[in-house]
Amino acid sequence: MTLPDPPYYAVVFGSQRSPADAPGYAAAADRMVELAAQQPGYLGAISSRGADGFGITVSYWASEADIARWRADAEHTLAREQGRAHWYTQYTLQVARVERAYDWAAPPAQPADGD
Amino acid sequence: MTLPDPPYYAVVFGSQRSPADAPGYAAAADRMVELAAQQPGYLGAISSRGADGFGITVSYWASEADIARWRADAEHTLAREQGRAHWYTQYTLQVARVERAYDWAAPPAQPADGD
Numbered sequence: 414m415t416l417p418d419p420p421y422y423a424v425v426f427g428s429q430r431s432p433a434d435a436p437g438y439a440a441a442a443d444r445m446v447e448l449a450a451q452q453p454g455y456l457g458a459i460s461s462r463g464a465d466g467f468g469i470t471v472s473y474w475a476s477e478a479d480i481a482r483w484r485a486d487a488e489h490t491l492a493r494e495q496g497r498a499h500w501y502t503q504y505t506l507q508v509a510r511v512e513r514a515y516d517w518a519a520p521p522a523q524p525a526d527g528d
Numbered sequence: 529m530t531l532p533d534p535p536y537y538a539v540v541f542g543s544q545r546s547p548a549d550a551p552g553y554a555a556a557a558d559r560m561v562e563l564a565a566q567q568p569g570y571l572g573a574i575s576s577r578g579a580d581g582f583g584i585t586v587s588y589w590a591s592e593a594d595i596a597r598w599r600a601d602a603e604h605t606l607a608r609e610q611g612r613a614h615w616y617t618q619y620t621l622q623v624a625r626v627e628r629a630y631d632w633a634a635p636p637a638q639p640a641d642g643d
Contacts, residue, residue: 463578509624511624
């Protein structure tokens with residue numbers, strides 16, 4: 414994922430999975446990633462979920478209008494309703510304007526002299 | 529965690545753990561949570577890490593000045609240096625202004641009639 418220089422927008426979604434319907438949830442989550450990536454203004458996303466069932470997904474968008482359009486998407490709306498009915502016990506969501514960004518990666522390992 | 533009404537600030541930290549030094553990392557991560565919670569302007573945090581070693585922590589702050597002060601904290605700075613030297617293979621960080629926030633929780637289960 415390569416993000417542009419700020420400003421851009423982030424949607425921070427923190428969710429607690431219920432124990433219910435792991436296959437249905439996994440299929441819908443994969444489909445939402447696929448569908449989000451096709452939306453105008455989608456810049457990328459990061460996601461993790463721990464063994465306790467708590468997960469965070471942060472998706473990045475060019476504008477608030479792009480986020481509103483994705484929120485209104487019919488298939489996304491249906492998935493959100495299924496999420497509340499079956500897959501989540503609670504969630505939090507914030508829409509935020511990214512002001513500054515940094516990234517870091519370890520330098521490639523160098524062979525020692527003589528290797 | 530109870531957050532105030534927006535605006536407030538979020539620091540989104542996405543990181544890939546190296547396989548190195550699990551006990552040292554865990555101790556430092558616990559200490560940073562404890563130390564962050566003592567900082568002025570700290571509002572709370574959410575965190576998850578998956579089995580692949582990729583994790584996301586989002587911490588919430590009242591102002592950008594509070595984030596800058598926490599970034600400059602000596603013990604935090606040392607932990608960040610250890611993180612780059614030992615614990616992470618890459619990370620991304622964004623500072624973002626939260627414009628809107630929502631949360632949802634499943635209603636408590638109701639006993640069926642006659643139970």
